[in-house]
Amino acid sequence: xxxxxxxxxxxxxxxxxxxxxxxxxxxxxxxxxxxxxxxxxxxxxxxxxxxxxxxxxxxxxxxxxxxxxxxxxxxxxxxxxxxxxxxxxxxxxxxxxxxxxxxxxxxxxxxxxxxxxxxxxxxxxxxxxxxxxxxxxxxxxxxxxxxxxxxxxxxxxxxxxxxxxxxxxxxxxxxxxxxxxxxxxxxxxxxxxxxxxxxxxxxxxxxxxxxxxxxxxxxxxxxxxxxxxxxxxxxxxxxxxxxxxxxxxxxxxxxxxxxxxxxxxxxxxxxxxxxxxxxxxxxxxxxxxxxxxxxxxxxxxxxxxxxxxxxxxxxxxxxxxxxxxxxxxxxxxxxxxxxxxxxxxxxxxxxxxxxxxxxxxxxxxxxxxxxxxxxxxxxxxxxxxxxxxxxxxxxxxxxxxxxxxxxxxxxxxxxxxxxxxxxxxxxxxxxxxxxxxxxxxxxxxxxxxxx
Amino acid sequence: xxxxxxxxxxxxxxxxxxxxxxxxxxxxxxxxxxxxxxxxxxxxxxxxxxxxxxxxxxxxxxxxxxxxxxxxxxxxxxxxxxxxxxxxxxxxxxxxxxxxxxxxxxxxxxxxxxxxxxxxxxxxxxxxxxxxxxxxxxxxxxxxxxxxxxxxxxxxxxxxxxxxxxxxxxxxxxxxxxxx
Numbered sequence: 001x002x003x004x005x006x007x008x009x010x011x012x013x014x015x016x017x018x019x020x021x022x023x024x025x026x027x028x029x030x031x032x033x034x035x036x037x038x039x040x041x042x043x044x045x046x047x048x049x050x051x052x053x054x055x056x057x058x059x060x061x062x063x064x065x066x067x068x069x070x071x072x073x074x075x076x077x078x079x080x081x082x083x084x085x086x087x088x089x090x091x092x093x094x095x096x097x098x099x100x101x102x103x104x105x106x107x108x109x110x111x112x113x114x115x116x117x118x119x120x121x122x123x124x125x126x127x128x129x130x131x132x133x134x135x136x137x138x139x140x141x142x143x144x145x146x147x148x149x150x151x152x153x154x155x156x157x158x159x160x161x162x163x164x165x166x167x168x169x170x171x172x173x174x175x176x177x178x179x180x181x182x183x184x185x186x187x188x189x190x191x192x193x194x195x196x197x198x199x200x201x202x203x204x205x206x207x208x209x210x211x212x213x214x215x216x217x218x219x220x221x222x223x224x225x226x227x228x229x230x231x232x233x234x235x236x237x238x239x240x241x242x243x244x245x246x247x248x249x250x251x252x253x254x255x256x257x258x259x260x261x262x263x264x265x266x267x268x269x270x271x272x273x274x275x276x277x278x279x280x281x282x283x284x285x286x287x288x289x290x291x292x293x294x295x296x297x298x299x300x301x302x303x304x305x306x307x308x309x310x311x312x313x314x315x316x317x318x319x320x321x322x323x324x325x326x327x328x329x330x331x332x333x334x335x336x337x338x339x340x341x342x343x344x345x346x347x348x349x350x351x352x353x354x355x356x357x358x359x360x361x362x363x364x365x366x367x368x369x370x371x372x373x374x375x376x377x378x379x380x381x382x383x384x385x386x387x388x389x390x391x392x393x394x395x396x397x398x399x400x401x402x403x404x405x406x407x408x409x410x411x412x413x414x415x416x417x418x419x420x421x422x423x424x425x426x427x428x429x430x431x432x433x434x435x436x437x438x439x440x441x442x443x444x445x446x447x448x449x450x451x
Numbered sequence: 452x453x454x455x456x457x458x459x460x461x462x463x464x465x466x467x468x469x470x471x472x473x474x475x476x477x478x479x480x481x482x483x484x485x486x487x488x489x490x491x492x493x494x495x496x497x498x499x500x501x502x503x504x505x506x507x508x509x510x511x512x513x514x515x516x517x518x519x520x521x522x523x524x525x526x527x528x529x530x531x532x533x534x535x536x537x538x539x540x541x542x543x544x545x546x547x548x549x550x551x552x553x554x555x556x557x558x559x560x561x562x563x564x565x566x567x568x569x570x571x572x573x574x575x576x577x578x579x580x581x582x583x584x585x586x587x588x589x590x591x592x593x594x595x596x597x598x599x600x601x602x603x604x605x606x607x608x609x610x611x612x613x614x615x616x617x618x619x620x621x622x623x624x625x626x627x628x629x630x631x
Contacts, residue, residue, distance in 0.1 A: 135502060136502065136503070137502050137503050137506045140503070140506040140507065140510055141506050141509075143510055143514075144506055144509035144510040144513070144514055145509075147509075147510060147513075147514030147515065147518065148490075148509065148513060148514060150518065151486070151518075151521075154518075154521055154525075155483075158479060158525060166525070169525065170522065170525055170526065173518050173521060173522045173525070174522060176518060177515060177518050177519060177522070180514065180515060184510075197503075
């Protein structure tokens with residue numbers, strides 16, 4: 001019972017609530033799949049899937065810009081029969097898809113989602129770290145998890161007892177080994193500068209100096225390429241290249257077992273983009289503003305946040321009005337249905353814009369909490385801490401969504417590499433660049449006088 | 452108390468997986484059990500207050516080296532389930548030898564005074580080596596452990612050499628084509 005009484009109840013509530021962040025990668029799948037499909041459509045100058053709809057009585061059809069299509073696909077995968085071909089290794093065949101998907105829930109534990117929450121509760125100063133596990137070996141833990149998740153693909157390929165899956169698994173394992181090395185080495189430069197494996201420390205170093213991408217531009221590109229390769233996405237998807245290997249290691253899988261691989265891949269993208277945003281783009285830190293400044297002007301910060309959101313909503317409305325004007329001018333038969341749908345979005349958009357503006361003005365005028373400085377640390381109320389955490393979280397999400405887009409962008413831009421080209425790139429080019437970068441960084445850091 | 456429960460759970464998993472390495476027919480199952488064993492060892496490292504070592508164990512051993520091992524196993528005879536018999540005539544000599552060795556080592560370890568102190572585990576190389584080899588200071592426990600490890604590694608090396616020699620000596624008729 002000592003361990004429970006050692007902290008106040010609010011600390012326990014927040015600590016337990018933080019476990020909700022484990023589900024962020026899974027939620028990102030909901031975002032990434034439509035983003036991938038419509039993004040691919042955008043790249044190839046077509047619409048992308050947008051025809052599925054939900055029929056609402058007395059109103060009409062709702063398509064949610066093609067989002068309903070993804071719901072249909074999900075439902076289809078979910079209700080399909082689980083099927084194992086004859087001759088497979090039953091146990092491993094069923095266990096394999098669960099491995100990468102289980103890692104998905106573990107990996108978010110070490111990412112700092114917001115800066116350490118410091119606030120006053122009663123007469124005590126409470127400090128809560130932004131990650132679920134505030135470990136001193138955070139980055140390494142993440143690397144370990146991602147290397148273990150590759151075993152899912154290997155087991156799947158081996159258990160399926162088919163040549164194609166087997167070759168896919170072999171390629172996955174060799175690619176994971178090669179690109180893990182590059183990933184780790186290109187990471188070392190920024191770790192050297194920050195002087196810590198702890199992700200929160202790395203972010204706070206970036207907050208007080210420069211972003212990792214400025215300090216380590218070469219390492220950033222090495223890391224980006226290596227992590228794209230590690231997720232096994234095009235142009236590095238030799239493990240599931242359909243002209244050679246049907247579908248690689250998950251050829252024999254169907255229904256939700258295939259779905260688990262699919263979701264594991266997307267969640268891996270999500271985690272890697274969070275990692276890149278954390279290591280090289282300042283993580284949760286707001287550009288040009290330190291956390292202390294933000295907390296001192298909490299009302300203003302919230303007002304600016306509401307302003308940005310309202311601007312986004314207005315941009316969305318602008319897009320809608322332009323679409324409707326174009327659509328009215330055409331002779332398409334279904335244009336009235338679509339216009340009816342757009343009317344709903346317009347109403348929602350205007351309500352959101354007005355609410356956001358009102359919230360922003362209220363925050364600006366009426367919310368000016370006092371701050372105290374205890375031992376050089378700004379200590380505010382719980383509301384200030386939660387507000388800061390919220391802003392931090394949103395900033396991190398924006399950064400990571402940008403990198404998710406980079407993944408999709410790369411996939412639909414570059415053609416697939418040949419297997420030997422991938423190995424050549426990994427071992428002979430990126431590894432050496434990362435090594436040289438590490439040496440140069442170490443020498444410069446030493447000459448400039450340590451951290 | 453909580454730490455003890457964790458330790459027992461992890462130790463049982465580690466030992467069970469290690470036994471599975473011995474008993475599994477196919478090398479890939481052996482490799483998988485070895486991974487489980489290593490991950491639970493990493494948990495034990497974290498438990499005794501050196502999470503860095505634990506994470507490196509996961510990264511290097513469970514991640515990289517076992518990945519390499521599975522790769523090699525799959526390249527060599529992955530598609531073919533090898534049904535080698537678990538015991539043959541050589542076992543008559545090997546099993547008693549292993550049992551005698553295990554008994555000897557167990558006897559030595561039980562007799563050795565091992566005072567487990569978590570604070571001696573953290574710290575510099577000098578501190579670690581002093582607690583390992585300075586028999587006058589910490590008693591012969593750790594030193595004995597070190598020697599036993601050496602013996603274990605030696606026997607593993609001998610076994611590896613033996614296996615490699617057997618493969619070299621046999622007729623090269625290994626048909627790696629799958630027949631499933």
